[in-house]
Amino acid sequence: MCYQRKFHFIFVGFIVFATSIVHIKASTLTDREKKAVLFAHTTNTPLSDKQKIALAFLDTVNRTFQSKYWPNIDAHDYYENIEKNIRNPLYIYQGSATNFCGYAALTYTLLTNEPLYYAEIMHALYQQGMYKARKTVLSPSETVRNVAGTIAGNGKLDLHVADQLLFFTLADQFKGYVNLFNWKYRTGAQNSTWAGTNLAKFNRMLRKTLDYNISSAGSDLFRPIIADQFTYLQEKLKEGSVVLYLNSHRLNPSKHFIINLDMPTHFVCLKSITENNGVYIMKFWDYGLQTQLELNQKTFNRLIFGIIAVHPKQAVL
């Protein structure tokens, strides 16, 4: 009995000791480790050859070199963000309040098609402050270079400094008519029309930066005239990537107000679409996750304003 009690005390003592060690370990996490926990995003998908090559490229670069062009972006955070994006493109997050969805959709398209090119662009932009892309030179202004890495109140985008860098660069570089009255960056302009993207501007960004073959249907005002939109989307998905330009009020969907303007406001990257008993089930990348959304026929017919089918000109790694 005495022996059992003694054993019991030892056992309890051991548990208390082990628990305290775990507690101490948790409470003494460094800032770097805490950040790693925040960045944690599990995925069990095996890496493709393209992703492996891009990651191998990242291993060859100096990931500790602090850029003088981007004073508010820490090198370690930056390359960690790039690596996460390459490993899991779904991780791309445009911010909860910004108008960065067009640039984020472009980044997702680039990451799924050419992760190595993405890594090269990001590395050069950070180290040299500019990059000679396929049909344009990405050269962000000093104003946005100073802003990137400092924005707040946009969810995980506050931590995703590499995403901030690329979105600010693209928003600064490419302009469309939606940016006409908000041409220059002012504080908080990422949440305004300064960061807006219309269909023609999005296509131009794809062509100039990535030089992809693009077939685009639709416009900023009128929906594409396609007899069977569902079959069309399925066919385009077989050929390559598909980006949709759609009305986010119908995507959510909400009828909270009397006046809901029937116009496109949002870019998403379609992954699959199926139909079951008159209900369309769309899966698409949006806001750092894959969203699975059910739509009825009426909403589906009124949702899409632009369909951008994308595929690289040659097989690339």
Add this chain to the structure above:
Amino acid sequence: MKSLFLLILFSVIVVACKTPLNKATIYYNKYDDQLLDIIRQYDKLSAHHNFMCGFTDRTFKYFSIEIKTDTVRYVYNSAVRNFQLADSVIQFKIDTAGVRKMAIDMYKIKCLWVGKADFYPQKQKVTIDYLAFGMPIKKNPFNESKYLVVAYPQEKWSDSLKNYLVSRTGIQFLSDKAFFTVSNKFK
């Protein structure tokens, strides 16, 4: 006649000067207990599954629920699968009876949406529970519709964190445990 005109003019001025802060304070003072009760119900229901839910129309007819896993966000709406919403979310083992009760409580105070959101001030994760209400009066009909959002931090915030968020994100505190903001999104 003149006094009637002055009365109408005064009323118009009062309505026109009703700022979001006034509206938020009125809501908060009037429904303080109900708001907290909904937040408590929501915390209990979403303890095992991260989900958000609410009404997607002005008449509070259609109900939507969003369930978030590590990599996928599932969105269900009763407007699409009429009367089959509970069947759709049954696989996630969400307490649908509890959600229904919470929805009735939300309807009573005209609350459109309840959910969770994360902030990352000073590289720290901060989670809030929030309730969204419609703001039907718009100064400019071409501006995007706005929502009044009353939020409750899950943990008590330090003064430095409060000051940081007030200065950087423009939120305004209603009390020690609640703040509000105006947003163009309800989720």
